[in-house]
Amino acid sequence: MSAEFETDLKDLAGKLAQVEAVMDLDGLRAQVADLEKQASQPNLWDDPDAAQKVTSQLSHKQSELRRVTDLRQRLDDLGVLYELAEAEGDVASRTEAESELAQLTKDIDALEVRTLLSGEYDDRNAVVTIRSEAGGVDAADWAEMLMRMYLRWAERHGYPAEVYDISYAEEAGIKSATFKVSAPYVYGTLSVEQGTHRLVRISPFDNQSRRQTSFAHVEVLPEVEEVDHVDIPEKDIRVDVFRSSGPGGQSVNTTDSAVRITHLPTNIVVSCQNEKSQLQNKAAALKVLQAKLLQRKKEEERAELDALKDSGSSWGNQMRSYVLHPYQMVKDLRTEHEVGNPSAVLDGDIDGFLEAGIRWRKQTAAV
Template sequence: MSADVEAELKDLAATLAQVESVMDLEALRAEVASLEEEAASPNLWDDPATAQKVTSRLSYRQGELRRVSELRQRLDDLAVMYELASEEGSDDLKAEADNERAQLANDISALEVRTLLAGEYDDRNAVVTIRSEAGGVDAADWAEMLLRMYLRWAERHDYPVEVYDISYAEEAGIKSATFKVSASYAYGTLSVEQGTHRLVRISPFDNQNRRQTSFAHVEVLPEVEEVDHIEIPEKDIRVDVYRSSGPGGQSVNTTDSAVRLTHIPTGVVVSCQNEKSQLQNKAAAMKVLQAKLLARKQEEDRAELDALKDSGSSWGNQMRSYVLHPYQMVKDLRTEHEVGNPTPVLDGDIDGFLEAGIRWRKEQQIAASEHIG
């Protein structure tokens, strides 16, 4: 084993040890044992909602424990692989060990990033809204491209997605879309995507083939749970019903099943048209409204902290550029993370940007706490 390989294995071992310390494996095993006891109760399913939470939590925590245990075993096995390759003088076995080392480094890094998600709502499902902004029809098309990018990302990870509402633009693309990604830490992971995304390209809608810059905004909220106590009095909500519509504005059903909710005190408006009944659409829209009002409450709670930050660090500012012409590049303006080929990124390969964003946010939080101190 070369000195460089030996040094890298020591670094991987140190990183994994740090991850294991942060995850507190003893406490994790104790929690799994407690959840297994709850799940084994014959009365568990008397309350389906509680039962679902217990079984989902158990499955997730078992997965976390298995994941870190497997990484430790792989790291131990890797050292043995290198010893065998050296003893037998096998180039094939060494090449196999090199490939496993690269993959193991990626997997340990991904788990390390997960340990950085320690916010109050980070472990929840994510409610994402995309809106077209400046740029006319190109912006509407860009918003639809972003919608596809996030749906493809979720598909790559086998995360269930529920689309609540899509508002189609007249000529092409969408005005807005709202969807939910159901996965542990979906909110913590996707929240770094919040902000304005800029696209530069030759417009497919311009007969003179001119370059066009267009913008779309991404909003990411945690799904509201019963413990959040976001009560909304009926008198504070205006309910409008209408027929669902598809591309071009054509009606896609013959009943007024789509629902629009307006929160009168704040002016927040949400809509849902993708469920089968008006009642289901109202329930889904209410979840989104609660998530938005929870986000407003969060913003008020951290207003003092935000006042101490430089305006340039606001997540609401332009945060990423996607350039298709005159050169090709996707660059995050906060983290400086960039790739030279936009195609896989637009096809959902955004994990590198998510990881860089999570690390950047943690650095910002540490800097802010030091500034306050």
């Protein structure tokens, strides 16, 4: 084995060992065993909600355990593969080993980032809201581009996404949209995306093809679970129903099934129109409202009004710039991470920004 490859392999083995220690594999195996025992109980589905929670937790824990054990197996296999390639002078196998080393390094780095997610709600699903800000029709178009970026990211990873509500702008794009992404630790991962995103480009809506700067705000909240106990008395909410509609006012539902809920004490308004029945839309809207109230409660308890949700002007709250003209670049203003391929980023290739953001947040918190 070449000295360089052996050194890289040893460094990677050390990094994986640290990740395994942080994840506490013995404890993880014990949790899996306990959940498997609960899932095998004959009366499990007597309580469907509890059963779903157990099976979901079991699936998540098994996935985590499998992910780290698979990486260890790949690392062990890689050393054997390279030694055989060297001994037999097999150039193709050596090239394969070097390619696997690069991919394994990337996969272990990604898992290492996961271990940095230790916040109170980091392991939950994420509820994402995007709103157009300064920039008129370009901002509305930009908000829709951002929504597509996150949904494409979720699709790339095989994470289910459910759109709760979209408010379309008159000419193009959207005023706002709310959707949920479901996966272990997806809230902790996407929470670093919160803030104002700035786009610079030649406006497709300007007859003189002038450069336009537009803004959209991204809010990321953890999905509320029953254990959070966010009680919402009926007297504190007003429920309005209306007909669901698509772009340009096109009706997508012939009944008044869409639901808008106003929380009277805080004046928080949420809506949902993606489900076919009024009851389903009300349930989904209530979950979004609970997430917003949970966030508000957390902010008050910590006396940090911007703990989860940034507030401020478009210019003062920027966290990332996307430049399409006069040059091509996407740059995170906090981490300095940047790439020169905006098209790939806008198609959902944002893992580099997410990992840099998570590392930056951890370092900032440690100072």
